Amino acid sequence: MIAVIGGVQTTVRVKLAIPERDMEKQKKQDEDAVLAAGLDVEAAGGEESLEDARFRHYYEQKMREQAGENYWDSMGLGVKDFGGYPPVAPGENTDIRVTSSGCSYNVAKYLGEKIDTAFISVMGDDTLGTAAKAELAARGVDISGVKTLHASTAVGVEVANPMGDLEFARENMALLTELTPEYVESCGEILAKADAIFMDGTLPEETMKYISDNYSDKCPIYFDPASIHGGSVFARSGAKAACIMPGRMEAEAISGLQVLGMDQLMAAGNAFESMGIPQTVITLKMGGLYYKDAAEAGIIKPENPLSFGDTKGAGDVLSAELVYRLVSGAGLREAAEGAVAAAGEYIAELNR
Numbered sequence: 001m002i003a004v005i006g007g008v009q010t011t012v013r014v015k016l017a018i019p020e021r022d023m024e025k026q027k028k029q030d031e032d033a034v035l036a037a038g039l040d041v042e043a044a045g046g047e048e049s050l051e052d053a054r055f056r057h058y059y060e061q062k063m064r065e066q067a068g069e070n071y072w073d074s075m076g077l078g079v080k081d082f083g084g085y086p087p088v089a090p091g092e093n094t095d096i097r098v099t100s101s102g103c104s105y106n107v108a109k110y111l112g113e114k115i116d117t118a119f120i121s122v123m124g125d126d127t128l129g130t131a132a133k134a135e136l137a138a139r140g141v142d143i144s145g146v147k148t149l150h151a152s153t154a155v156g157v158e159v160a161n162p163m164g165d166l167e168f169a170r171e172n173m174a175l176l177t178e179l180t181p182e183y184v185e186s187c188g189e190i191l192a193k194a195d196a197i198f199m200d201g202t203l204p205e206e207t208m209k210y211i212s213d214n215y216s217d218k219c220p221i222y223f224d225p226a227s228i229h230g231g232s233v234f235a236r237s238g239a240k241a242a243c244i245m246p247g248r249m250e251a252e253a254i255s256g257l258q259v260l261g262m263d264q265l266m267a268a269g270n271a272f273e274s275m276g277i278p279q280t281v282i283t284l285k286m287g288g289l290y291y292k293d294a295a296e297a298g299i300i301k302p303e304n305p306l307s308f309g310d311t312k313g314a315g316d317v318l319s320a321e322l323v324y325r326l327v328s329g330a331g332l333r334e335a336a337e338g339a340v341a342a343a344g345e346y347i348a349e350l351n352r
Contacts, residue, residue, distance in 0.1 A: 009155055122176065
């Protein structure tokens with residue numbers, strides 16, 4: 001049995017639309033923006049593609065913008081022409097989705113259909129929490145470890161640009177502070193049966209440490225930061241894990257190193273190994289990953305990568321499939337190959 005521990009929230013996601021006639025124009029503007037920023041892709045030894053450079057430039061630009069004054073005022077939240085994108089014409093629908101989400105929640109849903117899975121979390125007794133628990137139960141997940149409080153389930157609001165990159169996000173995650181070491185301890189009967197534990201970065205620092213201190217010598221612990229903040233919390237906690245699954249920026253938060261090209265990925269993998277983490281998987285844009293254990297290291301790319309498209313939730317699918325295969329006895333490379341394939345199938349279906 002795999003015990004999954006982490007937060008759950010209801011996410012309202014709005015993806016801004018570009019009329020189909022303008023899509024090729026937008027792609028060209030993105031490419032020109034990379035070149036105009038002075039990013040010399042070839043100087044990086046050919047390791048960083050134009051697509052990777054574009055994403056790096058995008059995040060660097062956002063960090064600079066958010067450091068300035070009146071950033072949120074400049075977002076144009078009160079106008080129809082949000083962020084400089086053209087308004088949606090009659091008959092062209094903006095993509096709006098409301099889903100129960102969260103890294104651990106998504107992982108538990110995925111694993112529930114493949115292997116005996118229990119979920120330890122906290123939710124409100126509102127409609128959102130009730131729906132989230134019902135979906136888990138329908139997937140075969142044991143929800144006896146879900147604490148229900150007279151409160152509102154955590155909610156996140158995301159506004160994504162037409163490329164799928166977040167322009168705006170806000171969350172009320174205060175409920176997740178209830179995932180205390182004491183509550184995890186009260187779920188000891190569940191954890192005593194676990195062959196593996198998966199936890200994410202929504203957990204409080206002291207809870208991560210408690211799980212590590214009390215269970216790392218009993219079964220493997222798998223960790224997905226789920227956010228840059230989650231990576232920082234993990235680093236501060238000193239928690240141990242058999243395998244960690246950060247994205248590149250999350251890997252930077254844990255290691256304190258810049259993680260871009262192959263040399264830097266290897267340096268991060270070595271840093272994690274020195275922290276007592278024997279296996280590392282760093283997820284890359286468009287569904288690929290870098291993997292490392294004591295035997296080997298390398299990069300696995302998806303068979304049919306998408307240059308543009310929605311990848312929301314693909315990282316959680318990748319983490320879930322990776323854990324499932326590792327727990328089932330696969331080696332890291334074999335598990336990573338299967339995880340990339342599963343994420344690729346998910347992305348293809350999402351963008352169909």
